[in-house]
Amino acid sequence: MNVVLYRSDSRGTADHGWLKSRHTFSFANYYCPSRLNFGVLRVLNDDLVEPKMGFGTHPHDNMEIVSIVLDGELEHKDSMGTGSIIKKGEVQVMSAGSGVTHSEFNPSEDKPVSFFQIWLFPNKENVEPRYGQAYFDEADVANKWQMVVSPDGENKSLWIHQDARIYRGDFEAGKSVDYHMNNSENGLFLMVIDGKVEVDDYTLSGRDAAGLTDVGDKISVSVKKKSQLLLLEVPMTR
Template structure:
């Protein structure tokens, strides 16, 4: 098994006043030649947006964009006519395809919004843009992998234009969790949103991540304490 570690304190960072962010991969003013992407996973930004602040209208194209809200809420508007507020526990999928513009704004008077924004390269370009949004309860995630994004919408997941699978799970301490790969040629990116886990010889703490390739069909993760995990299986770029 090949291992690439992404320690929390080794990520890029920026503080714009209204936005505090940590970059797992090269983004904006953070550039690290060894951290451009993990397979088709291009971006995983860990953002905190201050009240009444946000991202003004800006364009995207040919990217699958997934937003996971941890705390607070985020108001979204786009050129497809969508307008909604994404709450804690909700996940948004936006296929930018041939091109869209959108804005994201924290509508709260006094509460920050904490979120992950994830970008994945699509396997088809210039498709028709598309939007989706779904809520996942704590029960959905309790001691199990909950499929939130997939290529085909299985298990009530949202779908993207890529052979990639995204899971969330909340696991009790002293659990042994197995993940079976969909494709043995794929890689697995595992991030500890909160907690402490071990996989192989890799001990991971809150906001640590690891990228794993050449996995023999399955992966075992052991929790040292209660842990919330994000797992992303993606094709590797050749």
């Protein structure tokens, strides 16, 4: 197995006052030629938006965009006529396809919103834009992988135009957790939201991540401290 580490303190940073963001891959003013993407995973931003602030209306096309709210609420509006509030425990997907504009705003008077913004290259271009949103019960992440995004809506997950899967899991210390690959040619991107784990003799703590390739049939994750994990299985070629 090949392992590339993405330590928390090695990520790109942006501080706009109203927005504090950490960029796992090159984004906006952060550019690192060795961190352009991991397979079809193009963006994994760790965003914190202050109350009553947000991203104004802006365009996207030919990208699968996933937002996972960790704390607080995020208000979404788009050119498809969608208007919604995304809360903790909810996940949003948007297929930008042939083109869409949208805005994201923290509607709270006093509480920041923390969320992951994830972009994946699609396997079909110029599709009709679409939107999806769902709540995933936190009880279903206790010591197991909960699929929130998939290519086909399996197990009530949200679907996207890509052979990629996104999982969350909350694991107790002392657990040894296996993940079985859906496609052995895919790569895995594992991020520790908080806690501490060990994979292939590498220790990962809060917001550390590892890109894993040539995994074989499965990986095993040893949980050293109670941990919240984000796991993406993605094709390594577009």
